[in-house]
Amino acid sequence: MTLDKLQTGKTAIVLSVDECENRTRLLEMGIVPGTPVVSGRHSPFGDPAEVLIRDYSLTIRLSDMKKIRISEARK
Amino acid sequence: MTVALAGNQNCGKTTLFNTLTGSNRHVGNFPGVTVERKSGRVKRSFSERETVVVDLPGVYSLLPYSAEEKAASEFLLKMPPDAVIAVADSTCLSRSLYLVLCLIETRLPTVLALNMFDILERHNGSVDIKRLSERLGIPVIAICATDGNGVRELVRKAEAVSAYTPVATPPVITARSISEKYAFIDSVCRDCYTPPQISKSRMSRQADRFLCGKATAIPCFLIAVGLIFYLTFSLVGARLSKLLTALFLTLSEQLKVILPKIGASEGVTALVGDGIVGGVGSVLSFLPLIIVLFFLLSLLEDSGYMARIAFILDRPMRLLGLSGRDAVPLLLGFGCSVPAIMATRTSSGEDSRKKTVYLVPFMSCSAKIPTFSLLSSAFFPEHSGLIIAGLYLTGVAFGLLSLLVAGKRNIAPYMLELPDYRMPRAKNLFRSLARRAGDFAKRAFTVIFIASAVCWALNSFTFRFTPAGDNDSMLAVLGGAIAPLFSPLGFGNGTAAASLIAGLFAKEAVVSTLSVSLGTCGLFTVFTAKSALSFMIFVLLYPPCAAAFAATKKETGSYLTAIGFTLLRLLIAWFAAFGVYSFL
Numbered sequence: 001m002t003l004d005k006l007q008t009g010k011t012a013i014v015l016s017v018d019e020c021e022n023r024t025r026l027l028e029m030g031i032v033p034g035t036p037v038v039s040g041r042h043s044p045f046g047d048p049a050e051v052l053i054r055d056y057s058l059t060i061r062l063s064d065m066k067k068i069r070i071s072e073a074r075k
Numbered sequence: 076m077t078v079a080l081a082g083n084q085n086c087g088k089t090t091l092f093n094t095l096t097g098s099n100r101h102v103g104n105f106p107g108v109t110v111e112r113k114s115g116r117v118k119r120s121f122s123e124r125e126t127v128v129v130d131l132p133g134v135y136s137l138l139p140y141s142a143e144e145k146a147a148s149e150f151l152l153k154m155p156p157d158a159v160i161a162v163a164d165s166t167c168l169s170r171s172l173y174l175v176l177c178l179i180e181t182r183l184p185t186v187l188a189l190n191m192f193d194i195l196e197r198h199n200g201s202v203d204i205k206r207l208s209e210r211l212g213i214p215v216i217a218i219c220a221t222d223g224n225g226v227r228e229l230v231r232k233a234e235a236v237s238a239y240t241p242v243a244t245p246p247v248i249t250a251r252s253i254s255e256k257y258a259f260i261d262s263v264c265r266d267c268y269t270p271p272q273i274s275k276s277r278m279s280r281q282a283d284r285f286l287c288g289k290a291t292a293i294p295c296f297l298i299a300v301g302l303i304f305y306l307t308f309s310l311v312g313a314r315l316s317k318l319l320t321a322l323f324l325t326l327s328e329q330l331k332v333i334l335p336k337i338g339a340s341e342g343v344t345a346l347v348g349d350g351i352v353g354g355v356g357s358v359l360s361f362l363p364l365i366i367v368l369f370f371l372l373s374l375l376e377d378s379g380y381m382a383r384i385a386f387i388l389d390r391p392m393r394l395l396g397l398s399g400r401d402a403v404p405l406l407l408g409f410g411c412s413v414p415a416i417m418a419t420r421t422s423s424g425e426d427s428r429k430k431t432v433y434l435v436p437f438m439s440c441s442a443k444i445p446t447f448s449l450l451s452s453a454f455f456p457e458h459s460g461l462i463i464a465g466l467y468l469t470g471v472a473f474g475l476l477s478l479l480v481a482g483k484r485n486i487a488p489y490m491l492e493l494p495d496y497r498m499p500r501a502k503n504l505f506r507s508l509a510r511r512a513g514d515f516a517k518r519a520f521t522v523i524f525i526a527s528a529v530c531w532a533l534n535s536f537t538f539r540f541t542p543a544g545d546n547d548s549m550l551a552v553l554g555g556a557i558a559p560l561f562s563p564l565g566f567g568n569g570t571a572a573a574s575l576i577a578g579l580f581a582k583e584a585v586v587s588t589l590s591v592s593l594g595t596c597g598l599f600t601v602f603t604a605k606s607a608l609s610f611m612i613f614v615l616l617y618p619p620c621a622a623a624f625a626a627t628k629k630e631t632g633s634y635l636t637a638i639g640f641t642l643l644r645l646l647i648a649w650f651a652a653f654g655v656y657s658f659l
Contacts, residue, residue: 026490027253033254041287044287044292048489055167055271
């Protein structure tokens with residue numbers, strides 16, 4: 001599953017970030033394998049959307065979210 | 076010695092800089108408000124030594140993504156300071172520590188300042204400072220930049236650390252890749268960090284539900300922008316402006332009475348009374364508009380809403396190949412093109428930056444308002460508000476259309492932290508206002524002072540330096556020479572053409588030239604309703620003032636680009652005005 005599919009308010013763990021133009025930046029902002037992420041709100045136009053990670057709020061585009069592989073945390 | 080302040084955006088770095096130096100620095104919430112590298116001497120109360128601090132733009136790492144981040148990392152790597160103070164937001168330590176590791180890796184002597192420590196403790200978080208310092212191998216000090224707690228200690232540590240030669244291989248540098256660095260950070264955080272118990276951002280979440288909500292975000296944004304325009308151009312700014320205009324008019328008339336009495340010649344009296352007081356006055360009376368506008372814009376910035384605007388508008392901006400972050404310079408463009416063009420430094424990517432620089436002057440700057448209000452109230456007294464609103468929209472539409480025509484090759488990336496909302500601090504707001512007003516007044520008394528004296532001289536003398544009659548002044552001759560170019564647009568008149576030339580120096584000069592040479596009644600001899608409209612369209616779209624040209628050259632780094640943009644704007648303005656005059 002990729003991050004864009006994660007329902008708002010749900011938590012997941014980052015598995016990997018696929019090779020892409022913004023990969024380094026995504027990793028540098030703290031989206032590295034093993035990090036818990038919570039899906040946040042979408043912009044009123046649907047894109048970009050918010051990710052709550054490492055105690056802060058980061059907004060990224062859905063195209064970047066599609067590159068982030070996650071596994072949904074078990075309840 | 077020199078100490079650099081490095082830290083993420085929104086970590087309170089600029090506040091710390093203000094506390095350290097007591098200088099007039101602007102505190103921004105919007106990522107990237109620190110567009111210039113600012114330095115200042117540390118206050119005596121913090122240090123007896125001649126220590127200079129340099130405030131770097133906020134960065135997340137040392138890999139540059141925008142022009143601004145490039146400036147920060149180049150400064151650190153090419154002109155290494157004696158010490159670096161890494162500023163971290165204590166309430167989100169793990170993200171902040173990434174930059175700290177990168178800094179340690181450069182082997183620059185580094186001290187870590189844990190800012191906003193008071194907020195962390197208030198929410199039952201804590202840091203084992205001694206342990207953190209051991210794990211990182213650098214001194215760590217808890218501070219609160221707003222009230223100066225711990226800052227003296229921080230300065231002392233930073234001055235001391237510069238004397239050490241760094242260890243050959245700091246222990247943390249075994250973590251090479253980004254993932255390894257974060258693995259190290261996670262282990263450090265587990266070891267000595269208790270994050271804040273109640274999320275400090277809960278209130279921000281609530282506010283965002285409304286301000287960024289699906290149904291409410293766009294109305295909120297439009298209301299915010301509408302309110303800014305209303306307050307600036309109608310409720311507060313415009314009234315104050317009228318008051319000042321009256322004041323300068325009286326001053327000019329009084330001077331014309333007093334000066335001859337104390338023995339000034341007729342020429343000097345006219346130069347001072349009409350040329351200088353009239354010219355500078357017509358510009359200074361404009362100051363309230365600028366002050367109110369910038370006050371409101373920095374309110375948006377400091378409160379954290381500016382970042383939301385970028386978040387909300389990213390999708391529509393993408394149609395132009397831009398990102399949401401580029402919406403902010405465009406908004407600033409309604410105030411003044413010069414700071415707006417400079418604000419493009421936060422843009423991610425040279426291509427999008429150039430496009431934004433191109434687009435900014437299409438957002439009608441506030442210096443064009445006197446022209447619009449003079450002509451629209453003279454020729455369309457019933458609908459002047461509607462006409463002005465229409466002109467603003469026309470400007471935006473032309474900018475967007477010309478970019479759509481240019482097409483999008485690649486889209487600027489977007490990645491943005493949404494900071495928590497904060498109460499803007501009055502002290503900071505007024506500091507930044509005073510600076511803006513000062514800049515503007517300085518401009519009025521230098522550039523515009525000279526320009527109005529020159530304009531007056533051009534208007535009062537012939538090429539043989541004899542006093543000019545009705546139609547033989549230098550300006551009239553120059554205007555007359557290029558006037559035929561404007562005949563197809565409906566205003567092939569020497570005075571109109573001359574005012575357009577004057578407008579290339581400062582847009583305010585369009586009105587002052589028109590009114591100096593024509594007077595209000597004279598307008599009707601030069602313009603018809605149709606040609607007045609075409610003239611306003613031309614003023615709206617033709618190249619911005621010399622200062623904006625200089626900013627364009629500086630930010631794009633090329634005269635060719637700046638000149639190219641200028642020629643393109645001339646063409647667009649000519650054809651648009653031609654279209655209005657011929658087909659309406």
